[in-house]
Amino acid sequence: MVRHRLVNNGESQGSIVIFIVFGVLVAVGAAFYFVLAPYIFKPTVDLWLGDGIFRAQIATDGVTRQRGLSGVDKLDKDQAMLFVFPVEGRHEIWMKDMKIPIDIVWLNKDRRVIFMVKNxxxxxxxxxxxKPETPALYVVEFPAGTVDSRSIIIDGKATFKIDMESVK
Structure with a gap:
């Protein structure tokens, strides 16, 4: 009688380990993409106002509007944040947890400047x-001093492209 003995040379165990490691990497990558990426890779839009052109981060939902620029250590002179609301209102901006002074500009539905706070x-x-005395649909936050240095005035018109269907 011939006896056969199975020899495990480690190939099958190595394949299992590789499969598990690959699965973990895919799970971590998916978590990064769906959970962390929106906080790191923020959508932006080009915004023209006064005599300036700005690269503005867009805040179109409650979470990003509430967070705003909190925790930001520095804004370059051509950077801004554009808050887009689903309806016009007297939208309030709170400076709590901010690290830098800013200029704040409220725009109506026609994208005209209706109210400003400097520094x-x-x-x-x-x-x-x-908050403004009249309803606004958009708020833009700039580095302090931008309103004066870029000649932003009441009734000045902002230009930018935004998909209003993405606003929540």
Whole structure:
């Protein structure tokens, strides 16, 4: 009688380990793409206002509008953040947890400047809240000093392209 003995040379175990490692890498990559990427790779739009052209990060949902520029250490002179709301209103901007002073500009549905705050300072308290007296659909935050240096004025018109269907 001949006895056959199976010899395990480690190839099957190595294949299993490679398969598990590959699966973990795919899961981590998917988590990064679906969870972290929106916070790292923020959508932007070119925005013209006054005599400036700005690369503006877009905030179109409640989470990104609430976070805004909180935690940002520096804005270059050609950077901004554009808040897009689903309906016009007296949308309030709160400077809590901000690290830098900013200029804030509210735009109506026609993208005309209706209200501005220059050099709004960071705060850790309940103060530092700003809102326009008339309804706005958009708010733009710039580095402090931009309103003056780029000749942004009341009734000035902003130009940018945005997909309003993505606004929540």
């Amino acid at each position: 709004a300072q960071p705060t850790s308290s309940k103060s530092g809240k700003y």
